[in-house]
Amino acid sequence: MNAIKINGERLWQALMELARIGATPRGGNARLALTALDGQARDLVTGWMRDAGLTVRIDRLGNIFGRRVGRNDALAPVMTGSHIDTQPTGGKFDGCYGVMAGLEVMRTLNEHGVTTEAPLELAIWTNEEGARFVPVMMGSGVFAGVFPEATALTATDDAGKSVAGELAAIGYAGTAPVGHKVGAYFEAHIEQGPILEAEEKVIGVVTGSLGLRWYDVTVTGMEAHAGPTPMPLRRDALYGASFLFQEVTSIANDFAPDGRGTVGVVNVHPSSRNVIPGRVRFSVDLRHLDGGQLDRMEARLRQACTALARGRTTGTALAVEVEAVQRFEPTPFAPELVAHIRQAAAARGYAHCDIVTGAGHDAVYLARVAPTAMIFVPCKDGISHNESEDARPEHLEAGANVLLAAMLAQAQG
Amino acid sequence: MNAIKINGERLWQALMELARIGATPRGGNARLALTALDGQARDLVTGWMRDAGLTVRIDRLGNIFGRRVGRNDALAPVMTGSHIDTQPTGGKFDGCYGVMAGLEVMRTLNEHGVTTEAPLELAIWTNEEGARFVPVMMGSGVFAGVFPEATALTATDDAGKSVAGELAAIGYAGTAPVGHKVGAYFEAHIEQGPILEAEEKVIGVVTGSLGLRWYDVTVTGMEAHAGPTPMPLRRDALYGASFLFQEVTSIANDFAPDGRGTVGVVNVHPSSRNVIPGRVRFSVDLRHLDGGQLDRMEARLRQACTALARGRTTGTALAVEVEAVQRFEPTPFAPELVAHIRQAAAARGYAHCDIVTGAGHDAVYLARVAPTAMIFVPCKDGISHNESEDARPEHLEAGANVLLAAMLAQAQG
Structure with missing residues (x-):
């Protein structure tokens, strides 16, 4: 299994193509949750999911799940994902990297004809950023039972438009109930902090959330x-x-x-x-x-x-x-998933260190309902939530390779 | 001469009567410069000046001078004064005390039939507070040549009304040129700070301005x-x-x-x-x-x-x-005037100490064109520019007695 590697060039191209939707003149992204631009981005990525053979399911909050069948399809899925909405002057990598890395894992498994024991799922969570609607981390929060579905659906933006109305307007008011059993959840993300760069590490093994x-x-x-x-x-x-x-x-x-x-x-x-x-x-x-x-x-x-x-x-x-x-409260991540990530980084020779996340992520909510862990890769100068957000292709590739290996280790079981 | 004393009860009554004009429900005063209320206060005090035999002269900036003739009336006058405009939520004593103390000195000299060698003048300076028009300390500033008359006359309030127009509206656009020779200038004032109260002193001998x-x-x-x-x-x-x-x-x-x-x-x-x-x-x-x-x-x-x-x-x-x-720049006051004040306080047995003024006063500008000194009396908790501003009648009386003695020492010459 260690021989399988993701295609870094394809991953980068997918990120760059997604970043065209809502691109800003300064190289960033303005793609607020449930706007027409968010709709376009969802259309693009769900198209890619279907092309990769995933079965796309959308829940009542617009959370998107692309499912890849397992040998024992009754098992709870091993899930990965993140979000594709951005801050008003956001960057190209925050959230999008986690989704594109997950997509790249699916594409790579297809190329190599790998079927896992447990099914896999790729999730896109609605309104992680909270820039247009609060609560922040909305889709994953309802999924994990942190706050009620009605709270999310009735939330309004400054113009008085509701989440429910805007979901319908972009065609993502799904019918699936919010919340289903998850066997394990992995999320790859740029660090949004300066530690990995300062310590010249490629992979941050995230042991928990502060x-x-x-x-x-x-x-x-x-x-x-x-x-x-x-x-x-x-x-x-x-x-x-x-x-x-x-x-x-x-x-x-x-x-x-x-x-x-x-x-x-x-x-x-x-x-x-x-x-x-x-x-x-x-x-x-x-x-x-x-x-x-x-x-x-x-x-x-x-x-x-x-x-x-x-x-x-x-x-x-x-x-x-x-x-x-x-x-x-602090959220320690699942030790066995953390161990998969640490082993995958070591096996591939990536410089790595344990790290914690101080920022909020969908994974922090998912950790309430499933074993969870995260993979960090460096971002330039630790800067995020900013149009100048940047990351190196080889680091993004390394993170996706670790994600692949960790998911395989968990799902092959 | 030491036998002459001012009438503390009369001084207090004058202060309280003046404070009725623009009185606030919380016991303070709102009598902004060149408003109708300022006009009423000017009318009241110039009436008292005339009753006290003073010749009233008004300059082009509305500064008011009440002159008491001297034996050698060609000498430059020994002047005292302050202002009667207030902050929007000001008190009854800031400024008003200096003017009423000067008036009380004139009334006391009349009662005792005293004629001084040099003439005496009682000044009311226009717009010391700067709450409605800037520059602050406007009348004394132009008088002392700190900034031009035109700057002051063309200054406007938030509603666009000019100093020149508002002077005319309340009948205090005088004809006298701004600035005339002053032999010496004394100003009595509440301390607007906590030192005298903390040190249990009655008189602050002000040696200069920070x-x-x-x-x-x-x-x-x-x-x-x-x-x-x-x-x-x-x-x-x-x-x-x-x-x-x-x-x-x-x-x-x-x-x-x-x-x-x-x-x-x-x-x-x-x-x-x-x-x-x-x-x-x-x-x-x-x-x-x-x-x-x-x-x-x-x-x-x-x-x-x-x-x-x-x-x-x-x-x-x-x-x-x-x-x-x-x-x-720091403004040291005139040593001989400061000495008169210190001696007067000592002679009458008032607990006193040297002090400096950290706040701006008309006296600080007058010091540029005439020997100048100030007399401070305590105010409650050091509070000023506040409706709760308060001072004790016996302290106000003591300050006026020191002012009387110092002016006599200077004007008898």
Whole structure:
């Protein structure tokens, strides 16, 4: 089986042809979910699926499944897939790579006349990006039972158009119920981060998805005129908050390598050049692969807030309020699938390393209903969700070869 | 002479009567420059001036001068004054106190039949607040030659109405040229800061006005997704900028007691909860009484920016740009006038201390054309430019007694 290799040139051509639909002048893609352009892209790819002998089935949310029959067709399918909708100024690879890699696996198996024990399926999930309709990762979320079908179908865009209406308009309001048994799920994806490039690896063996906790922190001091108020009498909310900004980074550093800590939004009140800030409200994003570690990271944040409030940090007491906004639990991927990916990369001699995903993917929802794992390949400068998103053909080819081998290992069983 | 005292009750009543014009439900004043309410307040106070035997003269910018004749009326007048316009949610004391204290000095001299050697003048300056028309401190600015009369007269409010038109509309477009010789200028004012209250002083002997330098600093790193980007590979502009926020405070602390350092405005780009900030732009406000010290404070700021840019602060190089936005030079007040104020406070047994003004006042412009000094009295919690602005009658009385003594010391000559 190790002798079978995918056709990197064909994979690249498929990606480039798909990227013509909704191409932007700067080399990116604007193909928002359930627009006419999304419809064109679905038509193109389902045509390719049928040409590859797959049986195409569309569910009520427009999720597309191309099925390749197995020797024991009663087995739950080994599935791969991703999405082909994009951000408004998105790139050519995010999502599309996972679908085209899966298609290339099917084409390669056809060429070599391979029939697997379990059936295979290639999935295209509706509205992964969430740029036009929320919730984000809509199709896979309903598939995995994370939120109800009705929530998704009644979601509207800024113009008031509904998912249900737009699915019908592009001809993808299917009849199949949403959700069916999946034996295993693999997803190939560009990394959307800088690690593989920095470490000169070709394959990222994704061991799981980081848990996430979001907070809003409000530091309140005393607003006062910047001129007449001497330093010892100030209660400067920004000066106080700056120690928390740094602590968020310190916490993440202390929980290396899987810890992340980010302050992304800062609002200063009253935001006047000559007024000492009386109130600062900012976001905190903490992530880790391990729920226990995430608990400890949160405890550190709360300790730092208490220390600041009591005046132990700056010598000046301030009011500090921490509000928990959202949380996702960490999702470890299925060890046996992860092992298939690691072995496939090693067998083919690709430089590889274990990695975690900090971004959301359809695979993170699929992991709730099936053994799941992901394969990452490097993207240029770690940039994604951007028209300048780029990836090297040989890396994309390597990722698809690993996907092929991992699916075969799982489905031949 | 030390036996003469002003009438604190009469001073308080005058302040309260003036405060009825434009009174707000929360106990403040909304009496913007050159509105009908400002016109009513001018009518009230010029009526009181005339009742006190003052000759009222109005210049082309609507500055009002009430003159009390001297034995040697050819001498340049010893002037006092302030303003009676307010912020949109201003208080009863900012500006008004200086004018009412000056009026009370005139009334007291009349009661005691005192004629001074030099003539005295009571000034009401047009549009000190700058809340409706800019430039701020408009009347005194033109009087002192800081900017041209035409700039002031053609300034318009948000509705497009001009200073010239609004002066005419309220009947205060005078005919006197703007600017005349002033022998000395005193201004009594609430402190608008917390020092006197904190130090339990009644009189602040104002030795000068802080110089001010404003900068915009831009720190540029690399915008990236908060999930997939591990800590060592980040170029977080906010994390970097937070060290500069702290350094601004450290610099001011190191130049105590007259140093001030404030970051009042912070804009984070792209300001998304799950994106590492790629760019942070923030304001820096540095102040000191001494120009040389201010130079050294600026040098410290620039050193800190260079250190951050070169990666010496966080281990990560960032782009840091410093743009100088505005500067006012420090204004030391006239030592002989300051000495009169200090002696008057001491002679009457008022707890007093030297202090500087960090806020702008008409006196700061007058200091460019005449020997000038200011008298501060405490205000509650240091709060000003706010409807809750408050001051104690006995402090206001003390300040007016010091003003009386200082003006007599100067004008008796």
